[in-house]
Amino acid sequence: MRNEGLGGWPVRRALMTPGRTAFVFGGSAFTYAEFAGRTARLASRLQAAGVEPGSRVAYLGPNHLALVETMFATHRLGGVFVPLNFRLTAPEIAYQLGDSGPAVLVYGPECAATVGGIGEHPAQVVALAGPAPGEAEYEPWLAGGEDTPIDVPVRLDDVALILYTSGTTGRPKGAMLTHGNIVWNTCNVLVGVDLTADDRALISAPLFHVAALNQTLLPTFAKGGCSVIAPGWNVDTCYDLIEKHRVTWMFGVTTMFADFAGSPRWPGADLSSVRMVMSGGAAVPEVLIRTYQERGLVFCQGYGMTETAPGATFLEAAESLRKTGSAGVPAFFTSVRVVRPDLTDVAPGEPGEVLVRGPNVSPGYWRNPEATAASRTDDEWFRSGDMGVIDDEGHLYVVDRVKDMFISGGENVYPAEVENAIFEHPAVAEVAVVGVPDEKWGEVGKAYVVCRPGTRLTRDGLREFLRSRLAKYKIPVHLEVRDALPRTGSGKVRKDRLRATTQRSNSSPHG
Structure with a gap:
């Protein structure tokens, strides 16, 4: 052939x-x-x-x-x-x-x-x-x-896919992935996940998104397993398909796994066939990971993006308890660095930008040489735009997007850290934090929260909850409670829209 x-x-x-x-x-x-x-x-x-x-x-x-x-x-x-x-x-x-x-x-x-x-x-x-x-x-x-x-x-170096990025800033760009990018990503998944021909994957995340397609369906196909395709995400449908088809693994984003664990079916559902769930695309709150682990499910995280086909790092099942919250180590055929603005490597625990290089990395953007050039260093490392830290064992922890970080009173604030703490509040179903202008501090945090049914949250109540969890400068000054958060098709919060609609005043007690 x-x-x-x-x-x-x-x-x-x-x-x-x-x-x-x-x-x-x-x-x-x-x-x-x-x-x-x-x-x-x-x-x-x-x-x-x-x-x-x-x-x-x-x-x-x-x-x-x-x-x-x-x-x-x-x-x-x-x-x-x-x-x-x-x-x-x-x-x-x-x-x-x-x-x-x-x-x-x-x-x-x-x-x-x-x-x-x-x-x-x-x-x-x-x-x-x-x-x-x-x-x-x-x-x-x-x-x-x-x-x-x-x-x-x-x-293998022919272009296979054009996947349009979420377009959180400006027009979306068409990230090109070659057949080789996808083949090497599949190899990375098979090394890290240990799929077998008997595995049955539930495909409920959108297949126009790189994770559902390249990280779940294609590796399952390559091994000769079975993919159970759902038209879209629905909690009850997910439970039904898992039980009927004895699903063994599935991919999802934070909101999907939060919905799934928040269902009244969660305590009594037969999930005995599921040996692993996998998430990526955004940081997952540790409290949610613990919820799955306490249910006896292995919760693995990876890190990547459309331009890396998408797997850049992966946390293997054996490390999922010891390294809860980590995105793992570089995938087998991929290299990852965390660097300072001058592109020198950071020390363990020091935040920096994540760079990726390997055969799974996109050759560039469709008909957009300027964006392609801007996404590379001179020695051809892909610039992710994400902030991360590496611990002393080489595990990556994604802190936030470079553009999402804000400075309050001279201190760097990483919204993902703040969101993780807010998510521990029993009333919080979803949360997003952005920096907003402040005359005294330059910028302060504003939290957008979706509450769980039957609960309410006030600004003062949230701030009191966070006092023992976060430094004072990290605690959001403003709170707005919403029915839903704006999201991209891949489930990421549209923080650009939140910033655009931010009101410069404190929220009312009801948000």
Whole structure:
């Protein structure tokens, strides 16, 4: 096979384990042989639609088997897959389509209004449900494809994915990941997680996000395991799927795991099949990690970002108790440093910016050489923009984003540390802290909190709670209680929006 990239994976897996279940979706199970046949037919249809090596194919919609099929079929043709955040508005999607220039757009019925509002675009449109004028219904369209082998030469350094960053500042950038980036990331996961062919992964985080796709689904596929795909995150659905399919591991972000542990089903649910849960993308409060550990579940963390495909560090299961709160050590095939502003290495315990280098690191941003150059040091280390510390055993602790740190009375304040302390309050379900201007101190903290049902929180009550936990200058001066926090599609809090709406006055007793 001349395809060295992901496009060859369905064929290779089908040869090795044709009868094993590759995916469960919508109440149906699909073997590796069946999945290989479906992707072959889809590849022939995409080829007939004009997809060739280098062409982009976009996908817009919630988690669906068709997303995975579209990705593998695109890669079989040497194309570039562009998964889009279905929560974005039509103008936001229009920008990403205009930037990436796909030949084909596949979308789910939930996104019909968004697609209708995009306006003119060159992509051929394929609907998962329909039909509607100018659209092809997905299943009949797929069934009309041919099973004839397509073996386009694809090298590991060819671009496989364009993943648009969250865009917390300015326009989102299209991070390019090569087939080699993804293969090496998969190797890093398999070294750190010890997956087996009997593992069953629950995919409930969005597959347009790099962690669900590259850190969970693809390593499971490479090992010949089974991925149980949920359309999206729903606590009860998650419990049901774990019990029905005996799920062994899952990935999630902080809010997902907080919701899961806060469910009334938590104490009595059968979670005996789950041997590990894994989180990344943002610091996880230690109290939440302890909640899972006390339930007998191994809670592992990793650290990374879209541009590192995403795994940069990983905390292995054996260290999850001793190093609670750590993001672990560098992944096996990846190097990580923490540096001062002059790019010299920090001492243990000294905060600095995290740099990453390795075969999993993106070659740059799509059609954006300026942003690519700005993200690299002169000796080609990727600048994460994250603050971290390394302990005396080489374990990384992510402190915060460089841009999120603020200075109060001459002291550095890292919001993630403050959020961790606030999260221990029994009334707090979600929290985000930002720095806001202050005439006396320059900046002070403002906490945005979502309370648990049936509870309330006051500014003075929160400050009193924190007095024994944080230095005085770290304790937020302001509190605002909200029904929800603004988030990106990958679950990260949109702190730029919080800063933009910050009021310069103290909150009322009710927030």
